Amino acid sequence: MTCARAAAAGGLWRLRPGARRPLPACGRRIGVRFGSSGMTLDSVNRAAVDRIIRVDHAGEYGANRIYAGQMAVLGRTSVGPIIQKMWDQEKEHLKKFNELMVTLRVRPTVLLPFWNVVGFALGAGTALLGKEGAMACTVAVEESIAHHYNNQIRTLMEEDPERYEELLQVIRKFRDEELEHHDIGLDHDAELAPAYTVLKRIIQAGCSVAISLSERF
Numbered sequence: 001m002t003c004a005r006a007a008a009a010g011g012l013w014r015l016r017p018g019a020r021r022p023l024p025a026c027g028r029r030i031g032v033r034f035g036s037s038g039m040t041l042d043s044v045n046r047a048a049v050d051r052i053i054r055v056d057h058a059g060e061y062g063a064n065r066i067y068a069g070q071m072a073v074l075g076r077t078s079v080g081p082i083i084q085k086m087w088d089q090e091k092e093h094l095k096k097f098n099e100l101m102v103t104l105r106v107r108p109t110v111l112l113p114f115w116n117v118v119g120f121a122l123g124a125g126t127a128l129l130g131k132e133g134a135m136a137c138t139v140a141v142e143e144s145i146a147h148h149y150n151n152q153i154r155t156l157m158e159e160d161p162e163r164y165e166e167l168l169q170v171i172r173k174f175r176d177e178e179l180e181h182h183d184i185g186l187d188h189d190a191e192l193a194p195a196y197t198v199l200k201r202i203i204q205a206g207c208s209v210a211i212s213l214s215e216r217f
Contacts, residue, residue: 045159048155048159049104049106049167050104050106050107051215052152052156052167052171053097053100053101053104053106054101054106054107054108054109054214054215055109055148055211055214055215056097056149056152056171056174057094057097057098057100057101057106057108057109058108058109058111058112058115058210058214059145059148059210059211059214060090060093060094060097060174061094061112061115061116061119062115062118062119062210063090063093063094063119063141063142063145064087064090064091064094064119065115065116065118065119065120065123066119066120066122066123066137066138066141067083067086067087067090067123068087068119068120068123069119069120069121069122069123069124069125069127070083070087070123070124070126070127070134070137070138071083071084071087071123072120072123072124072127073123073124073127073128073134074127074131074134077131078131079131079134079135079188082184082188083134086138086181086184089177089181093174093177096170096174100170109213109214109217110217111210111213111214111217115210115214118210122137122203122206123137126193126199126203129193129194130193131188131189132188132189132190132192132193132194132196133193133194133199135184135185135186135188135189135190135193136185136190136191136193136196136199136200136203137199137203138181138182138184138185138190139182139185139186139190139200140199140200140203140204140207141203141204141207142178142179142181142182142185143182143204144203144204144207144208144211145175145178145207146175146178146179146182148211149171149172149174149175149178150175152171153168153171153172153175156168156171
C-alpha cells in the first residue's frame with residue numbers, strides 16, 4: 001500500500017467533522033433492554049434510535065446482497081474465499097440488526113425489496129469486471145458505510161455517550177470490520193479496476209442516496 005493510500009485509509013478510522021444530524025427533540029424517551037446480548041439503554045431517544053437501527057439494518061442488508069452477487073460470479077475463483085469471509089462478517093452484522101429491530105420494535109425500511117435487487121445487481125455487475133471490479137465496489141461501499149457509522153458515533157457521543165454506550169459498542173465494532181473490508185479491497189487490486197475513480201464515485205453517490213432514503217422511509 002502506498003504512503004498516500006495508507007494515509008487516506010488511516011484517516012477513515014477517525015471521526016469526521018461532517019454535518020451532524022441532531023437528535024429530534026420530539027422523539028419519545030423509552031427504557032429498553034437488548035434481550036439477546038444483555039445490553040441496556042435507559043431513556044433512549046426513540047426517534048433517533050429508530051432512524052439509526054432502520055438505516056443500519058438496510059445498509060447491512062444491502063451489503064449482504066452485494067456480496068451474494070459477487071459470489072455468484074466469482075465464488076469459484078481464487079478470490080472467492082476472500083469474498084466469502086467478508087460476507088460471513090456481514091451476515092453477523094445483519095443478524096445483530098435483525099435482533100435489535102425486534103427488541104426495539106423498529107420497522108424496516110419499505111425499500112428492502114428494491115435494495116435486494118439493486119444490491120445483488122451491483123455485486124454481480126462489478127464482479128463481471130473481474131476481481132478488481134468487485135474489490136473496487138467493496139472499497140467504495142465499505143468506505144461509505146464507515147463514514148456513515150462515524151457520523152452516528154459522533155452524534156451519539158455528543159448526545160450522551162453513557163446512555164448510548166451499548167449501541168455505540170455495536171456500531172464501533174461493525175465500523176472497524178467494514179474498514180477491514182475496505183483495506184482488503186485495496187490490497188487485492190481494487191485500484192486496478194477499469195475507471196476506478198469514476199466507478200467509486202458513482203457507487204458512493206448511490207450509497208448516499210440509499211442511506212438518505214432508508215432513514216426516511
